[in-house]
Amino acid sequence: xxxxxxxxxxxxxxVCFLILPCKSRAQALEIDENTTIFSVFFTKNIAYQARAxxxxxxxxxxxIPAQIREINSYNPTLQLGLEVNATKWLSNDQTWGIRTGxxxxxxxxxxxxxxxNYYTQIDSEEGKQTKGYFTGNVKTKMKNSYITFPVLAIxxxxxxxxxxxxxxxxxxxxxxxTGYVYKGVLREGNxxxxxxxxxxxxxxxxxxxxxxxxxxxxxxxxxxxxxxSQFRLFSDLNWGLTGLFKKDFEAITFSMYSIYLNLGFGYQx
Numbered sequence: 567x568x569x570x571x572x573x574x575x576x577x578x579x580x581v582c583f584l585i586l587p588c589k590s591r592a593q594a595l596e597i598d599e600n601t602t603i604f605s606v607f608f609t610k611n612i613a614y615q616a617r618a619x620x621x622x623x624x625x626x627x628x629x630i631p632a633q634i635r636e637i638n639s640y641n642p643t644l645q646l647g648l649e650v651n652a653t654k655w656l657s658n659d660q661t662w663g664i665r666t667g668x669x670x671x672x673x674x675x676x677x678x679x680x681x682x683n684y685y686t687q688i689d690s691e692e693g694k695q696t697k698g699y700f701t702g703n704v705k706t707k708m709k710n711s712y713i714t715f716p717v718l719a720i721x722x723x724x725x726x727x728x729x730x731x732x733x734x735x736x737x738x739x740x741x742x743x744t745g746y747v748y749k750g751v752l753r754e755g756n757x758x759x760x761x762x763x764x765x766x767x768x769x770x771x772x773x774x775x776x777x778x779x780x781x782x783x784x785x786x787x788x789x790x791x792x793x794x795s796q797f798r799l800f801s802d803l804n805w806g807l808t809g810l811f812k813k814d815f816e817a818i819t820f821s822m823y824s825i826y827l828n829l830g831f832g833y834q835x
Contacts, residue, residue, distance in 0.1 A: 611655040615667075615798070619830030621645040624675035625708060625810045627820045633685070638678040638703065647671030647828065653720055665718040665730060670739075673824055674709040681750075683757050687817035688747060688770035697817065699757045702750010702764065710778065711740040716786055731787040734804060741778040743810075746771040777815045782808045782824065790832070798832040 622642045651667025681704055687697045718732035746769040753759040764770055788802020806824035 611658065611660060611663075613653045613655075614835045615649075615651050615653070615832045616835075617647075617649040617651070617669075617798075617800070617830055617832035619647040619649070619671070619800075619828045621647060621671065621673065621826045621828050623673070623804075623824070623826030624677070625673070625806075625822045625824045627822055631820050633681050633683055633819075634679050635682050636680040638680060639676075640678075641676040643674045643676055643709070645672040645674050645826075647830075649832075651716070655722075661722050663720045663722070665716070665720050665732075667716060669714040669716065670711070671714055671828075672709070672711055673826060674742075675706075676708075677706045679704050679706075685817075685819045686747065686752075686772065688752065688772050690770075696752070696754060696762070696770075698752045698754040698759055698762075700747050700750055700752045700770075702747060704745060704747050706745035707742070709742040710738060712736040712782075713739055718786060726792050727789060728792070729787075729789045730802070731785070734784055734786045736782045736784075738778060738780045738782075741775050743774045743778055744772065772817070774811065774815070774817060777811050777817070779808060779810060779812050782806055782810075784808070784824070788828070796834050798834060800828075800830055800832060802828050804828065 622645075624640070624642065647669055648671075649667055649669035651665055651669075653663045653665040655661075655663040680702070682701045683699045684701070684704065685698070686700050686704070687695055689695055714734050714736040716732065716734040718730045720728055720730040722728055748764050748767075748769040750764055752762045752764070752770060754762065762770070784804055784806040786802055786804050788800060790798045790800035792798060804824070804826045808823075810822040810824060811818065
């Protein structure tokens with residue numbers, strides 16, 4: 567048999583020459599595939615939406631406490647919100663998806679109530695705080711601003727309707743919870759303590775803004791109607807599962823929870 571006279575080093579060069587281009591092509595393909603997967607995730611089966619909303623609701627105890635005898639008036643005030651969100655559909659038929667985003671929203675109200683033996687705290691002009699049981703009328707104003715992060719599951723019912731539900735996390739940006747008592751009697755310390763009378767225009771003011779809970783979370787459920795391929799009308803209910811005030815807050819003896827109905831419209835990109 568005739569021997570092959572090609573020296574061994576040339577075999578090595580030949581092998582490298584054949585292998586290196588294959589490896590380079592494989593690396594290029596891997597990079598291309600990674601880039602494609604990344605870009606497809608944010609472009610395929612995903613929808614971006616901008617929303618504007620109006621909210622009706624307030625912060626309330628669950629059930630009317632015995633101390634509150636009558637609601638004289640209630641005003642939800644003008645509470646607006648703006649949101650941007652993204653919906654990632656989990657399949658090509660776009661039946662189920664996950665939605666998340668950011669929402670800047672206001673939550674507020676004005677109330678006037680008649681109360682009896684209502685435990686509260688008022689501030690004097692000298693800065694002294696007086697706690698006791700008040701019988702008479704209480705006016706409250708709440709105006710809070712939050713940044714909210716919803717995490718929702720969304721179901722495409724048909725070509726016109728989507729329904730969704732999940733949880734939301736809210737952080738307080740700016741808080742205002744103030745009011746005053748009037749036309750009544752405050753008894754210091756206990757229901758038979760020293761009386762402080764508020765007659766005619768006299769009032770005892772309070773400010774619980776610094777006692778507001780900085781973080782809240784709750785449940786959110788709602789639906790949206792598809793006017794066309796871009797425009798949406800929606801309504802959802804946000805039900806707070808954490809109290810409005812900090813855990814060590816004692817100036818109101820019952821817990822209050824934020825419950826709001828949101829109505830609005832959205833534009834899908």
